Amino acid sequence: MFIRKPAAQAAALSTGLIALLFSGLALAKPPKPKPKLLTTAEVIQQSPNSDWRDLDPQNTLAMELPQGQVLIELAPRFAPKHVANIRKLAQQGFYNGLAIVRVQDNFVTQWGDPNGDEPAKARGLGAAAAKLPAEFSIAYRGLPLTRMTETDGWAQVTGFVDGFPVAANPKQNKAWLAHCYGMVGAGRNEAADSSTGAELYAIIGQAPRALDRNITVVGRVLKGMDLLASLPRGGPNMGFYELPEQRVEIKSARLLADIPAEERPALQVLRTDSKSWSQILDARRNRGGWYVHNPGRTELCGGPPPTRPVKAAG
Amino acid sequence: MFIRKPAAQAAALSTGLIALLFSGLALAKPPKPKPKLLTTAEVIQQSPNSDWRDLDPQNTLAMELPQGQVLIELAPRFAPKHVANIRKLAQQGFYNGLAIVRVQDNFVTQWGDPNGDEPAKARGLGAAAAKLPAEFSIAYRGLPLTRMTETDGWAQVTGFVDGFPVAANPKQNKAWLAHCYGMVGAGRNEAADSSTGAELYAIIGQAPRALDRNITVVGRVLKGMDLLASLPRGGPNMGFYELPEQRVEIKSARLLADIPAEERPALQVLRTDSKSWSQILDARRNRGGWYVHNPGRTELCGGPPPTRPVKAAG
Incomplete structure (x- = not known):
C-alpha cells in the first residue's frame, strides 16, 4: 500500500477534465485537440539539452560531511556581497573542520564555528569581510522573472530567477529569495547587518516565510538535503546541540572551481526559464491517475527544479 | 551567531508600528492605548488551565520505536470509520512488530506491514474492516471552526477544529484536514476506498496540499515528529527502504486507553478554540525584536498548538 509522490507521479489531465474545462466556454467552433499534458517524468525524459545548464564552478559549494556530499548553489544576483565573502571563506579553507551545530525540527540545520560567539576562540575570517550590509531584497524591475500564476498570501508576485524561488512586491520595487525547503541563508545576530556567511543554515521543514526579508538568503541546496534533513534534532534551546560530540564535522567546503575538474560532481540543473520547467x-x-481531486494549482515552494547526471558526450 | 525560531521568538508589535497602523485612520478621538501583544512564550506562561485539554485515551495512539515514543492524536470527527478501525487494529496488537518501511525526503515517513502487498504473507486485519469508504471530507456547515483570517490559495476557508488544521469550501459544503507537517494519513492504492488504517504516513516536509481531498487523513503527531523526521531517507523508489535491515521496527502501538493509567504520557494540548491559541x-x-520586516500574517500550516506536561495537582 502506498501514497503517491506528487512531483514524481503527476499524471496527465484526464480527457474528462478537459471536457469539463471546455464546457464553460462558448466557442464558435470546436476547440483544437489539446496536447496531452505530460507527467514530470515524461517532461524530463523529453526535455532538450538546451533546457539544462551546467553548474557554475564559481557559484557552487561542495561541502563534505561524514554522511556524504552536500552541494549548494550560490545566488550572486540576490546576495552579491555575501556570495563573494563565502567564496573567500571557502578558498581560505575557513569551513574545513567546523561543524553542524544546530538542527531544529521543522525549521533549520545550521553550521559554522562552534566557538564563533567567543572572540578569543573564534576562527578568524582572514581576507573575508567581518562586516557586510544586509542583502534582504533587490530591485524587482528588470529582473528576468519566470512568473507563476499562483499567489500564496505571502507576496503579490511569485516566480523563479536563476533556478531560485522568488517573491516580489512590484509597488515597492523589491524582490527577494523565498525561504522554501532547501534554501540556504546566512545566520545573523540582533543587528540586521551582522551576517557574514561564516554561519549558514538550510530550511528543513515547512517554509518559514516569516523569515523572508529578515535575513540574507545566499543560495539553495542542490544535492544532499536528505543528509541535512535526517540529522538528529538538537535540544530545547532552539535545536543547538548541547554536547560537542553531537556536532557533525564539516570535513571540507570548497568551490567547485577549486576542485580538480575530474573530481567535480557531474550534475546539470533544469533551467527555470525553460519550457520544460513550465511543463513541470x-x-x-x-x-x-491516482488523484481523485485535481488541485488545479501548485505553489512557489512546491519543489525545486530537478537535476540530472551530465550525459556522456556523444 | 543564530537565527531566530519564529514561533518561539514572536515578539510584541513595536510601538512605532502601532503608530504607523493608526496613522492611516482618520479618528475623531485618539485611540485607546492598545494592549501589548504577547510573545508565544508569554501566552503559554499566562494561559489559564481552562485553555488546555487532556489527551483523550480513546483517541491517542502511543507508538514505541527504538528511538523513542511517538504520540498520535486521532481525528474521529473527520475520519470516524478509519479511526474506529485503527482502534481495533491497535487493540489486537496489529502494529506490534511491523515497521517503518518508507522515508521520502521532504514528503512522508510511512509505516505498516512490509508484507502488506503479498496476501500469502500479509498480517490479517482480524476483527478490523478490510474495506472502508474513503473519508476525504466532511460537511462544512455546523463545524465548530475557529477561523483564520489568512487564506493561502489552496482553500477559501482555513481554521482549526479539535486542534487540527482544517480547510473548507463553503459552497460545496465540504471541509477537510490539511496535509500540514506532522499530519497523519492512511495510505491507499489506486482505488479511493482502498485504505484501512493498516498503513499510515506522517508528513515530514513542506505541506503537500495537493494530497488534500485525495486520501483519508486520520490525525496528527502530537509528540515524536523529531524522531519520524530524522530517520535515514530511503532509495529512489519513492523512499521505500530497499533492504529489510533498513526498516525501523515498531515495538508496539497502543491506545492510551489500553495502557495502565500511571504509564500514560502526561501531556496537555492547548485548545484551538481558546483565547490563548488566538493570541499565539x-x-x-x-x-x-529580531525581525526587521513584520510579516503581518501567518498560515494554516504555520505550526500546531503547543503541548505541555500535566501540572502537578495542587
Missing part, C-alpha cells in the same frame, strides 16, 4: 509546473497543477 | 496566532503575525 503544469504537471503539478493537473493531476490524474 | 497573533504573535506569529506580528513580530518584533
Whole structure:
C-alpha cells in the first residue's frame, strides 16, 4: 500500500477534465485537440539539452560531511556581497573542520564555528569581510522573472530567477529569495547587518516565510538535503546541540572551481526559464491517475527544479 | 551567531508600528492605548488551565520505536470509520512488530506491514474492516471552526477544529484536514476506498496540499515528529527502504486507553478554540525584536498548538 509522490507521479489531465474545462466556454467552433499534458517524468525524459545548464564552478559549494556530499548553489544576483565573502571563506579553507551545530525540527540545520560567539576562540575570517550590509531584497524591475500564476498570501508576485524561488512586491520595487525547503541563508545576530556567511543554515521543514526579508538568503541546496534533513534534532534551546560530540564535522567546503575538474560532481540543473520547467509546473497543477481531486494549482515552494547526471558526450 | 525560531521568538508589535497602523485612520478621538501583544512564550506562561485539554485515551495512539515514543492524536470527527478501525487494529496488537518501511525526503515517513502487498504473507486485519469508504471530507456547515483570517490559495476557508488544521469550501459544503507537517494519513492504492488504517504516513516536509481531498487523513503527531523526521531517507523508489535491515521496527502501538493509567504520557494540548491559541496566532503575525520586516500574517500550516506536561495537582 502506498501514497503517491506528487512531483514524481503527476499524471496527465484526464480527457474528462478537459471536457469539463471546455464546457464553460462558448466557442464558435470546436476547440483544437489539446496536447496531452505530460507527467514530470515524461517532461524530463523529453526535455532538450538546451533546457539544462551546467553548474557554475564559481557559484557552487561542495561541502563534505561524514554522511556524504552536500552541494549548494550560490545566488550572486540576490546576495552579491555575501556570495563573494563565502567564496573567500571557502578558498581560505575557513569551513574545513567546523561543524553542524544546530538542527531544529521543522525549521533549520545550521553550521559554522562552534566557538564563533567567543572572540578569543573564534576562527578568524582572514581576507573575508567581518562586516557586510544586509542583502534582504533587490530591485524587482528588470529582473528576468519566470512568473507563476499562483499567489500564496505571502507576496503579490511569485516566480523563479536563476533556478531560485522568488517573491516580489512590484509597488515597492523589491524582490527577494523565498525561504522554501532547501534554501540556504546566512545566520545573523540582533543587528540586521551582522551576517557574514561564516554561519549558514538550510530550511528543513515547512517554509518559514516569516523569515523572508529578515535575513540574507545566499543560495539553495542542490544535492544532499536528505543528509541535512535526517540529522538528529538538537535540544530545547532552539535545536543547538548541547554536547560537542553531537556536532557533525564539516570535513571540507570548497568551490567547485577549486576542485580538480575530474573530481567535480557531474550534475546539470533544469533551467527555470525553460519550457520544460513550465511543463513541470503544469504537471503539478493537473493531476490524474491516482488523484481523485485535481488541485488545479501548485505553489512557489512546491519543489525545486530537478537535476540530472551530465550525459556522456556523444 | 543564530537565527531566530519564529514561533518561539514572536515578539510584541513595536510601538512605532502601532503608530504607523493608526496613522492611516482618520479618528475623531485618539485611540485607546492598545494592549501589548504577547510573545508565544508569554501566552503559554499566562494561559489559564481552562485553555488546555487532556489527551483523550480513546483517541491517542502511543507508538514505541527504538528511538523513542511517538504520540498520535486521532481525528474521529473527520475520519470516524478509519479511526474506529485503527482502534481495533491497535487493540489486537496489529502494529506490534511491523515497521517503518518508507522515508521520502521532504514528503512522508510511512509505516505498516512490509508484507502488506503479498496476501500469502500479509498480517490479517482480524476483527478490523478490510474495506472502508474513503473519508476525504466532511460537511462544512455546523463545524465548530475557529477561523483564520489568512487564506493561502489552496482553500477559501482555513481554521482549526479539535486542534487540527482544517480547510473548507463553503459552497460545496465540504471541509477537510490539511496535509500540514506532522499530519497523519492512511495510505491507499489506486482505488479511493482502498485504505484501512493498516498503513499510515506522517508528513515530514513542506505541506503537500495537493494530497488534500485525495486520501483519508486520520490525525496528527502530537509528540515524536523529531524522531519520524530524522530517520535515514530511503532509495529512489519513492523512499521505500530497499533492504529489510533498513526498516525501523515498531515495538508496539497502543491506545492510551489500553495502557495502565500511571504509564500514560502526561501531556496537555492547548485548545484551538481558546483565547490563548488566538493570541499565539497573533504573535506569529506580528513580530518584533529580531525581525526587521513584520510579516503581518501567518498560515494554516504555520505550526500546531503547543503541548505541555500535566501540572502537578495542587
